[in-house]
Amino acid sequence: MFDVVVIGAGVIGGMIARELSKYNVKLCIIEKESDVAMGATRANSAIVHAGFDAKVGSMKAKMNVRGSEMMPRITKELGVKYKNNGSLVVGFESERAEVEAIYKRGVENGVKGLRIIEKDELHALEPNLNPELSCALLAETGAIVCPYELAIAAVGNAMDNGAELILDFEVASIEKNGDGYSIISSNGQTVNCRYIVNAAGLYSDDVAAMTGDGDFSVHPRRGEYMLIDKECGNFVSHTIFHTPTKMGKGILVSPTVDGNLLVGPTAVDIEDKTDTSTTREGFDTLFTRSLDNVSGISFNKTITSFCGLRAVGSTGDFIIKMNDRVVTLGGIESPGLSSAPAIAEYVEGLLNGEGALGDVKKDYDPIRRPAHYFTELSDEEKNEIIKKDGRYGRIVCRCERVTEGEIVEAIHQNPGARDVDGVKRRTRGGMGRCQGGFCSPTVVAILARELGVAFEDVTKFGKGSVINYGKTKGED
Ligand SMILES: Cc1cc2nc3c(=O)[nH]c(=O)nc-3n(C[C@H](O)[C@H](O)[C@H](O)COP(=O)(O)OP(=O)(O)OC[C@H]3O[C@@H](n4cnc5c(N)ncnc54)[C@H](O)[C@@H]3O)c2cc1C
CATH class of the missing domain: 3.30.9.10 (D-Amino Acid Oxidase, subunit A, domain 2)
Incomplete structure (x- = not known):
């Protein structure tokens, strides 16, 4: 039984999970895709808005202005480019x-x-x-800022502080039982918890309906x-x-x-x-x-x-509310990325107000180092690392100058990359001018070796996105 389950591993769910991982709570993040940051967080303008755009007095305005103030500190702690x-x-x-x-x-x-x-x-x-x-x-x-880097780092930092991440878990129904909820996936898995945070982005209205809340709808733009x-x-x-x-x-x-x-x-x-x-x-x-x-x-x-x-909500404003042990986040369209740190702080306040979180952990660590950093080091620092581990001396992605050492790190740090796009979002390997034309086969080989799976079982982004169907020549 988890104390809190966060549904959705976008920047909102990720930042909330990170905030909650400060506390002595049993925390879980569940996500329907095979990786984190696969929704709106993956594809947006990446702007930390100053906060002049939203209607005066709206949640959008309040969260944006506070979020933009918090962003320099948060990105520094998480090693995210800003x-x-x-x-x-x-x-x-x-x-x-x-x-x-x-x-x-x-x-x-x-x-x-x-x-x-x-x-x-x-x-x-x-x-x-x-x-x-x-x-x-x-x-x-x-x-x-880099939005998917921010979400990956936030989920990773929450995991480093004890949160569990369950991928490929699509919430299909939610049942109330006693003091808590059973969350059931489309393939029949069940996760039990005391509190739910619904951060399902475009699908937050569907998930809200599963908890009996039909007050709002979300449509895609x-x-x-x-x-x-x-x-x-x-x-x-x-x-x-x-x-x-x-x-x-x-x-x-x-x-x-x-x-x-x-x-x-x-x-x-x-x-x-x-x-x-x-x-x-x-x-x-x-x-x-x-x-x-x-x-x-x-x-x-x-x-x-x-x-x-965009997850356009029916009220025109961010919907952030708590009812019957469920925190619902609906209509988190722009400026949702800019607001993410402030929304996380606000949700922490809602749960704390109900006494859901308890004490702060003594060993909570807000710092995380990303997998993509090598090119920014001095030559002396690079040489020191290469002396200890030759994989940092091998450039895999020439366009973005990403080393094998960084790709291996991205596979093994929280939340580990499991497919080619996962490596791309964590290290920038394949993000450059050739868009992975040169490095993708090498990335597939590294993923297969590190995850202990067959070369042809490595996918582009999970869920049947096959890259290699089989061997054309010989056994090797
Ligand atoms: C075109 C565009 C431009 C934007 N530009 C900006 C900008 O410049 N600045 C800014 O501040 N904001 C911007 N935004 C808004 C910002 O991107 C979003 O507010 C933010 O990414 C929302 O994050 P999220 O975590 O709520 O949603 P998402 O990133 O969509 O995450 C929701 C997650 O929930 C998962 N999920 C859904 N249903 C289920 C289920 N049933 N079971 C399990 N998991 C589920 C999804 O797979 C997804 O990973 C823009 C958005 C778009 C689309």
Whole structure:
């Protein structure tokens, strides 16, 4: 019997689990996919919003502003890349009133470091902007982060502090029994607990319905992106937003923490909660709409495209509530990533208010070292490590300069990588210009060796995503 079960291993479930792992509670995270960070957390804009966007007084506004304040400390503790690059909401002269309204809302939300800048300063800061843009809101606290790294690190840190992770567990029904709940998976496994935290993202309404809560619904809104080669990573230094619409924050152009350039997202409401395909129409929108903000993006240097699904809630705000030993998190769309540390702190408060958590552990350790760090070391430090373990002297991913030693670490640290995409998200092996064309077979071989499975049993992302069907020549 667990004290608390967190359903969903995205950035929200992960950050909550990490917060709860401070306490002497028996804690479990359950996830329907074969790895953590496979939902919206995997595919988004990766922006730590300053907090000027959300309606004054809303949960979104409160959680965003607090989360953005907490993010530098949390990312430092978890060894996750974070860069305070600042953001600009740019506008044409006809949009000045909107830029001023956003400034006013940001001040009311308590965002620090906001100011409106004029044309000369704007174009001096960002020479590649559309020359017609005449003003902008500069948010000094705006930042960028790696979202899946944050979720992986948060789950890993919770596990290092005693939490259990169960993958491939799709919650299919929940039964109340006495003082607690039985959570039953689609393949008949059962996990019992006293408290549930429902952090199931797009499916949080379905999971809430299993606990008898039909008060809200969540629908998917697609957002497509193009990721452009590191050669273009300095095209802009700030995150460039256009003035937002009711569908979202518009198409942004931003550097990423890993040095690429990101363009997106589109915003299209759909029905299917699994449709993350990219489309021709999406690309056309990105090509044309990004021209509002910048001129001359080298779209011919695009290295990949992807699509994320926003979990749009029926209330328009984050839904965070506790009822009958169930904490429900619904409609955690943007700025959910920015808000994750604050949401975790808030949920900790809800559970503490019910006396669910008990004492803080004496040996709780908030620090975690990621698997991808080698390239950032000095030559002397690298040589010291290679002397002890030659696998750090063997570069597997040439584009991102990832060593075999780091891949082995990613497989064995919490939560261990079990497939090729898992290695990719933890080490960046396969994230570069060739998108794994060169290193994937070597990564498969390392996974097979370290996990003790056959070469052809290593998948791309679990669940039947077969890479190798069998041998074409000989036995080896
Ligand atoms: C296009 C787009 C752009 C965005 N840009 C930003 C941004 O720049 N800044 C920002 O702050 N926010 C942004 N967001 C929002 C942010 O990505 C989300 O708020 C955040 O990732 C939500 O995390 P989550 O853990 O709630 O959801 P998810 O990451 O979706 O995690 C939920 C998890 O629950 C699991 N699950 C679901 N059902 C079950 C079940 N029945 N049993 C077991 N497990 C289950 C899923 O597999 C998944 O892993 C963006 C979102 C999108 C889609």
